[in-house]
Amino acid sequence: MKFIIIRRKWLLVGLAIVALGLSGWYYLIPLTAETAKMENSVQNFEINMVTGEYKTTTKDGKELEAYRWDPGTIFIPQDKQVNLKIFGVNGSEHPFHIEGTDIKGVVRKGKETVIPLMFKKEGTYRLICETHIHSGSGGPMIAYLVVD
Structure with a gap:
C-alpha cells in the first residue's frame, strides 16, 4: 500500500515538472514578437x-x-x-x-x-x-x- 502511495506521489511530481516545463517554454518563445516584426517589415x-x-x-x-x-x-x-x-x-x-x-x-x-x-x-x-x-x-x- 505504501509503495502505491509513493508511486502516485512521484507520478504527480513528475507531471507537475512537465507542466511547468511546457508552460515556461511557451512563455519564453517570442512568437508574437516575430509575427509583429514580419508585419512591420512588409x-x-x-x-x-x-x-x-x-x-x-x-x-x-x-x-x-x-x-x-x-x-x-x-x-x-x-x-x-x-x-x-x-x-x-x-x-x-x-x-x-x-x-x-x-x-x-x-x-x-x-x-x-x-x-x-x-x-x-x-x-x-x-x-x-x-x-x-x-x-x-x-x-x-x-x-x-x-x-x-
Whole structure:
C-alpha cells in the first residue's frame, strides 16, 4: 500500500515538472514578437479576390444568375500600399471602376488583374462591375472596400 502511495506521489511530481516545463517554454518563445516584426517589415501586402457566379432554375423553369466579387467586403489600411489581385473565374469579363476614384479596369476569365491601391481618405469605396449593375444583368456586382 505504501509503495502505491509513493508511486502516485512521484507520478504527480513528475507531471507537475512537465507542466511547468511546457508552460515556461511557451512563455519564453517570442512568437508574437516575430509575427509583429514580419508585419512591420512588409511594405506592400496583397488581398486576393475572385469573380463568382451563382445559377439556379426556379420550379417554373426560369433561370436565375447572379455575379459576385468574393469576398464581398475587404478591409484596407489607410495610407498603406495594397495590391488587390482579382482572378476571373466566372463571366468572360468584368469591366469595373472604384467609386470615388479614377481607378478602372477589366477582369477577364482565367486571368489575374492586379490593382495597386493606396487610399489617403478613410471611408467605404464600392468596386462596381459595369456589366452587372442591376438585378436584370445578374447583379448588382459590388464589393465594398473599407478603408480604416
